[in-house]
Amino acid sequence: MIKFVGGETFGDCLRPAMTVKTQEEADQYLKDYTNFILEERSNEGKPVTPDRAEQIAKSNIGYYAGYFSQETRVRVENLFNCIHPILGPASKPVTAEEAFKLGQEMAKHPEQFRNRLDHTNMPVTFEPLKRRIIWRDK
Numbered sequence: 001m002i003k004f005v006g007g008e009t010f011g012d013c014l015r016p017a018m019t020v021k022t023q024e025e026a027d028q029y030l031k032d033y034t035n036f037i038l039e040e041r042s043n044e045g046k047p048v049t050p051d052r053a054e055q056i057a058k059s060n061i062g063y064y065a066g067y068f069s070q071e072t073r074v075r076v077e078n079l080f081n082c083i084h085p086i087l088g089p090a091s092k093p094v095t096a097e098e099a100f101k102l103g104q105e106m107a108k109h110p111e112q113f114r115n116r117l118d119h120t121n122m123p124v125t126f127e128p129l130k131r132r133i134i135w136r137d138k
Contacts, residue, residue: 001025004032014064017080018072026079033057058082065090 002020007013013033020026037053048056062082065073073090076082083089086102094102105112 002029004029004036006036010060010064014061017061018065018068018076020076020079023079030054030057030061030080033061059085 002016002025004013004016013036017026017029017033020029034050034054034057037056038048038050041048041053058080059082061080062077062084063086065076065082066084066087068076070090070093073084077084077090086106087094087099
């Protein structure tokens with residue numbers, strides 16, 4: 001069984017999630033990763049609710065899955081019930097050129113991407129947290 005073990009980097013935390021194959025593993029991984037986010041945010045004096053921590057976890061997992069094959073991305077999105085927060089669902093793939101243009105537009109006009117950055121329609125910003133990348137409330 002694949003288990004969440006934490007780590008020093010975003011990749012350390014999320015790389016194992018890309019190998020999850022069963023719903024049981026995904027549920028346990030998401031629970032453990034959500035608890036990790038709750039603890040990290042609390043330790044930094046920026047606590048979040050358990051629901052918000054789960055939303056952050058799903059956004060991170062969906063984002064990280066974008067670095068992998070279409071097959072992996074679809075599987076991860078289905079198992080974790082998440083999507084890529086910028087590119088959208090894997091069921092509607094974008095070309096490399098479209099992804100590049102999205103990145104350029106997001107850099108120029110981040111306010112126009114607010115709803116895409118968090119599919120739960122909560123205001124977010126992207127920031128490093130102890131060398132990890134997470135979504136956080138404004």
